[in-house]
Amino acid sequence: MVAASSGGVGLIPKERLEVLFAELAELSGQRNAIDGRMVEIFAQIEGEQLWGMTGARSLPAVVAWKTGVSPGNAHTMAAVARRVGEFPRCVQGLKEGRLSLDQVGVIAARAGEGSDEHYAELASVATVTQLRTAVRLEPRPDPSPAPESKSESGSGPVEPELRGSVSKSGDGQYSWWRIKLPAVQAATFDAALGSHLEGLMAQWKREREAVGGGGGGEFAVPMPTMVEAFLALVQAGWDSEVARRPQGQHTTVVMHVDVKDRVGSLHLGPVLSRSERQLLGCDASCEVWFERDGEPIGAGRTTRGISRRLRRALEYRHPGCAFPGCGASRGLHAHHIVHWEDGGATELANLVLLCPFHHRLHHRGVITITGPADQLCITDSDGRVLTGASLARPPTQPPPDVPPCPGPTGERADWWWYQPYEPESPTAN
Ligand SMILES: [Zn+2]
Numbered sequence: 365m366v367a368a369s370s371g372g373v374g375l376i377p378k379e380r381l382e383v384l385f386a387e388l389a390e391l392s393g394q395r396n397a398i399d400g401r402m403v404e405i406f407a408q409i410e411g412e413q414l415w416g417m418t419g420a421r422s423l424p425a426v427v428a429w430k431t432g433v434s435p436g437n438a439h440t441m442a443a444v445a446r447r448v449g450e451f452p453r454c455v456q457g458l459k460e461g462r463l464s465l466d467q468v469g470v471i472a473a474r475a476g477e478g479s480d481e482h483y484a485e486l487a488s489v490a491t492v493t494q495l496r497t498a499v500r501l502e503p504r505p506d507p508s509p510a511p512e513s514k515s516e517s518g519s520g521p522v523e524p525e526l527r528g529s530v531s532k533s534g535d536g537q538y539s540w541w542r543i544k545l546p547a548v549q550a551a552t553f554d555a556a557l558g559s560h561l562e563g564l565m566a567q568w569k570r571e572r573e574a575v576g577g578g579g580g581g582e583f584a585v586p587m588p589t590m591v592e593a594f595l596a597l598v599q600a601g602w603d604s605e606v607a608r609r610p611q612g613q614h615t616t617v618v619m620h621v622d623v624k625d626r627v628g629s630l631h632l633g634p635v636l637s638r639s640e641r642q643l644l645g646c647d648a649s650c651e652v653w654f655e656r657d658g659e660p661i662g663a664g665r666t667t668r669g670i671s672r673r674l675r676r677a678l679e680y681r682h683p684g685c686a687f688p689g690c691g692a693s694r695g696l697h698a699h700h701i702v703h704w705e706d707g708g709a710t711e712l713a714n715l716v717l718l719c720p721f722h723h724r725l726h727h728r729g730v731i732t733i734t735g736p737a738d739q740l741c742i743t744d745s746d747g748r749v750l751t752g753a754s755l756a757r758p759p760t761q762p763p764p765d766v767p768p769c770p771g772p773t774g775e776r777a778d779w780w781w782y783q784p785y786e787p788e789s790p791t792a793n
């Protein structure tokens with residue numbers, strides 16, 4: 365055991381620093397070992413898909429929520445937890461306190477299959493930054509989808525960057541665009557255009573079959589062309605841009621609600637389930653027409669819509685999704701705690717912001733939300749109260765008994781002699 369830092373009193377500065385470093389080494393070893401155990405626990409939660417029942421949207425979200433760490437650190441832990449089976453030696457190093465979570469995290473994030481032994485050895489001497497370089501030097505079977513690592517550090521050959529261009533000309537009646545794209549972007553464009561054309565074709569065929577197939581002669585709807593596919597692509601991009609801005613109008617869906625029977629249906633569309641009807645009706649993102657016996661009796665209680673002012677007040681009170689540990693802050697819906705069709709008022713005390721995921725989860729009955737808003741209570745399907753607090757509490761067990769971890773040697777890396785990990789080719793045997 366190393367003396368506690370207070371024991372360094374009376375020593376000269378150099379000796380005092382050594383005492384402090386020795387204590388840091390011991391604590392680092394213990395922390396690594398604890399991270400190793402936590403990784404195993406999260407691997408179990410992931411393996412048995414237990415996080416689904418917490419209402420959280422992903423494993424990293426559970427890690428951040430339950431341990432109170434940042435989203436970045438939670439992603440590192442989740443990345444390792446997902447690959448414990450592939451990297452037994454690296455994880456062993458973590459559990460024995462020799463390797464840090466960040467070291468193993470870099471490996472788990474991008475290293476190739478079968479590289480456990482290679483990196484377990486390298487990690488015993490390499491820093492996190494050096495490991496990052498080593499992983500980047502791995503030959504990738506498909507070099508295309510990693511444009512982000514190009515600017516960082518001068519290592520590796522630099523490919524010339526291909527640039528596209530868009531130019532336009534016209535004669536007053538038509539316009540011509542000349543679009544030049546590098547191969548990868550061109551493939552994306554082709555795939556998107558193809559998928560929209562396919563969708564339009566399928567719809568066109570369905571509609572033809574619905575009217576008895578091929579009828580209509582010269583007045584029949586013509587087969588969709590690439591032009592329609594292109595415009596559908598533009599429209600879809602536009603719609604998603606509108607939906608992305610929380611202040612903007614998300615949709616212009618029109619919903620008809622029969623006030624007597626409480627039946628909702630989309631304008632010219634299908635009848636909605638109760639949860640769909642309430643979900644759509646919750647925010648002002650949908651225009652609601654109240655009807656009795658099929659006759660419109662007014663376009664909704666005007667107060668159902670949430671004014672900008674009220675929206676700002678909501679954001680000011682709690683700027684993110686109200687679900688514990690969610691943290692989403694974009695595209696939030698204003699949910700009525702007591703639903704408006706049950707007489708719930710559109711006022712601060714009855715409103716709470718939720719991300720679309722948790723909003724749907726609530727209206728599907730997976731989580732319940734009861735108010736008023738200042739005493740909000742969110743429970744899971746078993747009635748357990750969910751809180752945003754992490755599980756951290758003072759320890760009752762002694763720290764893990766592992767040797768001190770002085771950290772990697774940090775020796776200057778000589779990348780000239782370094783052999784990147786290369787998977788054995790499948791034809792080798
Ligand atoms: Zn709602």
Ligand SMILES: [Zn+2]
Nearest residue numbers: 685690719722
């Ligand atoms: Zn949420």
